[in-house]
Amino acid sequence: MPAELWRPSLDLALHRNRSRPEMRLVQLATVRPDGRPAIRTVVFRGFLDDPRKLAFATDSRSAKRAEIEANPRGEICWYFPETREQFRVSGMLALIGPGSTDPALRQARADLWAELGDEVRAGFTWPAPREPRDAASRFSDVPPAPSSPVENFLLLTLTATEVDHLELQGDPQHRWIYEADPRGRWSGREVNP
Amino acid sequence: MPAELWRPSLDLALHRNRSRPEMRLVQLATVRPDGRPAIRTVVFRGFLDDPRKLAFATDSRSAKRAEIEANPRGEICWYFPETREQFRVSGMLALIGPGSTDPALRQARADLWAELGDEVRAGFTWPAPREPRDAASRFSDVPPAPSSPVENFLLLTLTATEVDHLELQGDPQHRWIYEADPRGRWSGREVNP
Numbered sequence: 001m002p003a004e005l006w007r008p009s010l011d012l013a014l015h016r017n018r019s020r021p022e023m024r025l026v027q028l029a030t031v032r033p034d035g036r037p038a039i040r041t042v043v044f045r046g047f048l049d050d051p052r053k054l055a056f057a058t059d060s061r062s063a064k065r066a067e068i069e070a071n072p073r074g075e076i077c078w079y080f081p082e083t084r085e086q087f088r089v090s091g092m093l094a095l096i097g098p099g100s101t102d103p104a105l106r107q108a109r110a111d112l113w114a115e116l117g118d119e120v121r122a123g124f125t126w127p128a129p130r131e132p133r134d135a136a137s138r139f140s141d142v143p144p145a146p147s148s149p150v151e152n153f154l155l156l157t158l159t160a161t162e163v164d165h166l167e168l169q170g171d172p173q174h175r176w177i178y179e180a181d182p183r184g185r186w187s188g189r190e191v192n193p
Numbered sequence: 194m195p196a197e198l199w200r201p202s203l204d205l206a207l208h209r210n211r212s213r214p215e216m217r218l219v220q221l222a223t224v225r226p227d228g229r230p231a232i233r234t235v236v237f238r239g240f241l242d243d244p245r246k247l248a249f250a251t252d253s254r255s256a257k258r259a260e261i262e263a264n265p266r267g268e269i270c271w272y273f274p275e276t277r278e279q280f281r282v283s284g285m286l287a288l289i290g291p292g293s294t295d296p297a298l299r300q301a302r303a304d305l306w307a308e309l310g311d312e313v314r315a316g317f318t319w320p321a322p323r324e325p326r327d328a329a330s331r332f333s334d335v336p337p338a339p340s341s342p343v344e345n346f347l348l349l350t351l352t353a354t355e356v357d358h359l360e361l362q363g364d365p366q367h368r369w370i371y372e373a374d375p376r377g378r379w380s381g382r383e384v385n386p
Binding site for chain 1: 214220222223224228230231233268270272316319320321323330332334364370383385386
């Protein structure tokens with residue numbers, strides 16, 4: 001049994017729903033500096049070597065960067081229509097940019113950049129998101145080189161501390177809560193759905 | 194043109210994606226009393242007569258009730274895979290229970306209760322969500338009468354104040370922000386994706 005008791009269930013759900021490309025899309029919630037919640041769709045880029053760390057790509061010019069710098073708590077939610085399951089994963093967010101002092105994370109950032117599609121890499125050269133659209137704005141479809149991440153490309157990680165797994169298919173339904181203690185040891189319990 | 198400039202785009206997206214039953218599912222973000230974000234899947238139950246108000250059903254025993262009482266700001270996110278569009282709708286959440294003093298909202302609550310499926314109505318008689326599951330817990334599949342909502346059934350409304358519409362299909366992509374001023378007048382602008 002792995003230390004992360006929730007990983008087998010999530011890995012199985014990802015496998016059983018793999019025919020749907022949108023299964024790589026999850027919703028990420030953060031808190032804005034003014035105390036309002038924010039939520040948007042992000043692409044899940046897999047787990048890092050640390051089995052608690054989920055990886056995403058983001059742009060240093062995006063609103064979520066400022067939100068995460070002010071409040072690093074985050075929660076993602078996956079809903080799998082094929083198997084009628086929901087996973088909520090909450091934990092700590094971290095942004096890894098060109099100045100990161102952790103060699104493993106710097107490497108993970110470079111690896112993710114190299115794996116991105118050309119279209120996604122080209123987006124990082126576009127004018128700043130949410131700024132007024134200007135007729136003169138250039139949206140190039142020429143991607144920067146896969147070998148060297150642009151400055152504004154960030155690896156975003158979510159280190160899980162709590163997972164809530166709801167299975168709607170049972171009769172009655174099933175729901176489990178998994179929590180990490182401060183030393184990182186996981187425990188799980190079944191709760192009412 | 195309706196006063197709610199964003200409604201035609203959202204109504205069209207709902208229509209164009211209507212073949213997928215999961216299109217009624219959206220993710221709702223709130224803020225927990227301890228300042229962490231929370232996110233879960235909810236079923237969109239349509240608009241109320243007020244075209245800014247989206248309706249959902251919830252249970253007064255759920256965690257989101259306490260979260261919303263402490264901080265009524267909410268944001269939902271829809272992702273439509275067929276048309277590759279995202280809508281983020283943020284605004285004020287309100288909980289309408291049996292003690293509501295607004296006759297129209299009390300009626301909307303009764304109407305929604307009557308429209309729910311038997312399986313959903315039965316769930317409101319189940320033991321409290323997130324409490325430890327007990328072997329003796331009874332999960333009845335006998336639904337309460339559609340004519341009289343149970344005490345713990347709440348109509349949850351989101352009154353939109355800002356909408357962020359992202360269209361991934363264009364080349365380049367398109368993104369619009371719609372905002373209501375304090376008097377409820379909407380304005381929209383195109384921004385960089």
